Amino acid sequence: MAAPTLRVRFGFTPNVFTLDDLIRGTLSAGNILAGAVILTDVTNFVQNVTISRGRSRDLNSFTSGSATITLENSADGRFNPANASGPYFPGIEPLITCVVDCLVAGESTYTNLYTGFVTDWLTQYPNKTTSKVEVSCSDAFVKLANIEVASLTSDSADSGTMVSSILSNAQVAFSGATAIETGNSTMQAINKSTNVLALIQEIEKSENGAFFVGADGTLNFKKRHSSFPSASAVIFSDDGSNIPYLEVNQPVDDDLIFNVINLTREGGSLQTKQDASSQSKYLKRVLERNNLLNATDADVNNAAIFLLSKFKDALPRFSQMVLNVDTLSTANQLSVLGLELSSAIKIEITPPGEGAQIARESVIDGLNFAITPDDFVLRFNVSDAVNSAFFRLNDTVFGQLNDDRLAY
Secondary structure, three states: OOOOEEEEEEOOOOOEOOOOOOOOOOHHHOOEOOOOOOOEEOHHHEEEEEEEEEOOOOOOOOEEEEEEEEEEOOOOOOOOOOOOOOOOOOOOOOOOEEEEEEEOOOOOOOEEEEEEEEEEEEEEEEEOOEEEEEEEEEOOHHHHOOOEEEEEEEOOEEHHHHHHHHHHOOOOOOOOOEEEOOOOOEEOOEEEEEEHHHHHHHHHHHHOOEEEEOOOOOEEEEOOOOOOOOOOOEEEOOOOOOEOOOEEEOOOOOOOOOOEEEEEEOOOOOEEEEOHHHHHHHOOOEEEEEEEOEOOHHHHHHHHHHHHHHHOOOOOOOOEEEEEHHHOOHHHHHHHHOOOOOOEEEEEEOOOOOOOOEEEEEEEEEEEEEEOOOOEEEEEEEEEHHHHOEOOOOOOOOOOOOOOEOOO
16 A cells, blocks of 8 residues: 655745734835744655654653654755755744644544744754754644743632633743633632643643643643544454554553552642552552642542552553554555544454463554655554543443443
């Protein structure tokens, strides 16, 4: 099968009029007034692309998604920010927009892989005849992480409403696209002088939700009750019945065993839950979270019950899956590339010498691409969906009381 056609674009701004600037301050020189970002296609110069989005495990907050793009620069030095004769000068700057997407054969609409902002242009000269530029990018989290607020206030509200209030606050004024769900937990009123990203990630922990930047650059906040489908839309199998993959890893380790849960909200008392049986098998393993923003101790107590039930046992799980996108059919390419962080998938494997198939519902925690002219490799970080989901009555997957956690 043909690999999807990669496209890489940058929002160079060489001709935006800037008052009192020697180069951009003259309208007669062809400089235009500021407006929407104009993206320039540089795909013909791309040597390779790596993308990393998400988190390593479901206990962590999502980190800033990153991309690294290597550009051929030997012919005319066009990507050297110091090259005044280059076609993009003086628009090769930090924090300009970067968009990576791809087109599946037979389709007319590109699929987003990454949207972010350039943080570094590194011009390299490995020998006398070669020049290349390594471009490092971070997603919208880099902007939130750079905003410090003073005495930012918000009334008590559900977690999603509070996130929206913070993003629209005059000190933040986030102008990008958002998809914010109404939260399940109520947060207490706040008056904070802090970092904006750290504050929203504290709300994410208090909700036990998910806060991340999508492939299209949209800020997403998902409540903890965001439901998993009864039948995963995308199934991966090693027997030819569904979408094939290269490899899958199944750890059974102590990395996610916690049998003492200590949670404290601001202004509240310590809420502790523990499991003696787990401690006798795995020793005491403590998960501690302080300064949560929940409005009540009762809500924090319920969170402790949930986290204990989720992490007290050492359960087999899939942690990573790798596939070659370029070997898939066009229909399967569309299905795979349409997946997003927090999407639910099903992974099936028939272990050699064991006979019975293992099938597990999983949640995507991370998406990692390695793209060259010869390969289009995608690696998923995943966690167990059944262990993460809440009990749902009459559901064949998430309706098992011995597996699923009661909602709060």
